[in-house]
Amino acid sequence: GERDEEEEHHSLETFTFYLSEPLSKERVEAFSDGVYAIVATLLILDICEDNVPDPREVEEKFHGSLLEALSEYGPNYLAYFGSFVTIGLLWFVHHSLFLYVTRATRLMGLLNILSLSFIGGLPLAYQLTSEFAEKSHNEIEAIQVSCVITFFASIFQFAIWTTALLNERETLHPFARYGGKEHAFMFAKLALYPCVSLGAFFLTCLLSEFSTAIFHLMQIVIPFAFLALRIFVRISLTVVKAVMSLSRRKVVLLEEEEACLSPTETLS
Numbered sequence: 001g002e003r004d005e006e007e008e009h010h011s012l013e014t015f016t017f018y019l020s021e022p023l024s025k026e027r028v029e030a031f032s033d034g035v036y037a038i039v040a041t042l043l044i045l046d047i048c049e050d051n052v053p054d055p056r057e058v059e060e061k062f063h064g065s066l067l068e069a070l071s072e073y074g075p076n077y078l079a080y081f082g083s084f085v086t087i088g089l090l091w092f093v094h095h096s097l098f099l100y101v102t103r104a105t106r107l108m109g110l111l112n113i114l115s116l117s118f119i120g121g122l123p124l125a126y127q128l129t130s131e132f133a134e135k136s137h138n139e140i141e142a143i144q145v146s147c148v149i150t151f152f153a154s155i156f157q158f159a160i161w162t163t164a165l166l167n168e169r170e171t172l173h174p175f176a177r178y179g180g181k182e183h184a185f186m187f188a189k190l191a192l193y194p195c196v197s198l199g200a201f202f203l204t205c206l207l208s209e210f211s212t213a214i215f216h217l218m219q220i221v222i223p224f225a226f227l228a229l230r231i232f233v234r235i236s237l238t239v240v241k242a243v244m245s246l247s248r249r250k251v252v253l254l255e256e257e258e259a260c261l262s263p264t265e266t267l268s
Contacts, residue, residue, distance in 0.1 A: 018106060020167070025104040028112055032098075035116045036091045042123045043083055082219035083126035086150060089226060090119060093157055093189055100176035100186065101164055108160050108171075115156035121149045140204055143215045147201040154193035161190050184236075188229055196222060 094115075101108070128142035164171040168178065175182040200218045207214065 021106050023104045023106050023109045025098065025101060028104050028109055029098055032094060032112060032116060033091075035119060036087060036094075039119055039122055040084060040087050043080055043087070043126055079126055083122055085219065085223055087119070087122055089222060090153060090157070090193065092226075093154070093193070096186070096189060097157060097161055100173040100182065101160075101171060102173055103171045105163070105167075105171065108163050111156050111160045111163060115153055115160070118149050118153035118156070122153070125149045143204050144201055146215070147197045147204070151194055151197040151201070154190075154197065158190045158194060161186065185230055188232075189226070192222065192225060192229065196225075 098104075125146035128145055161176075164176075165178070168176075174180055176186050177183060196218055200214055203214050
């Protein structure tokens with residue numbers, strides 16, 4: 001019995017140590033960039049194969065007007081650009097994350113693989129969201145699948161940063177650590193996609209009639225949210241610092257007043 005307990009304890013220690021072992025940061029970034037590039041390429045291949053009008057159809061149905069023919073595929077192109085922007089912003093977040101990661105571990109590599117596995121599902125999300133324009137009975141399910149894929153792709157990125165924070169002295173740049181210059185901004189940036197995709201998922205469950213509008217609004221708002229995020233975080237931090245400095249000044253003034261008072265006055 002004692003041997004079994006010792007062996008189990010030893011195996012747990014070995015497993016924990018194995019997950020915290022260093023991993024080549026450069027190879028993690030190179031592999032991730034390759035996956036993002038392939039996934040983005042797959043989106044445009046679907047556009048070229050299925051969503052380009054036939055020359056005969058342009059002549060007969062649209063009287064030779066290519067713009068009218070292309071306008072019929074407007075929802076498909078909107079779904080393509082929305083999916084491409086999603087991939088681009090997730091890559092941007094991934095780049096920002098590993099810019100501040102100084103040492104990658106095997107656990108971070110595992111979480112990165114899980115994130116990339118859902119990134120690879122974004123072409124599926126694009127196909128579903130481009131098809132629901134024609135098959136409206138699958139609209140809510142298609143949107144919800146897209147939200148779930150986006151949520152898990154982004155939540156594993158957030159998990160990588162959380163894992164890095166556990167050993168921040170070894171794995172993170174001082175700017176991204178607790179109390180660092182970019183800590184609050186990194187938290188807001190990494191939490192944006194999980195929060196918005198989860199919110200869109202539940203809104204489509206509650207407001208099924210407006211599911212398409214909610215989904216497209218999410219795709220349009222997020223890029224602008226990334227632009228406004230830094231400004232919002234900076235303003236919030238400035239306000240917090242101002243409030244804290246005012247409270248400190250009040251404490252200092254009270255201490256100075258107490259120091260000026262005589263012992264009898266202080267007791268009273």
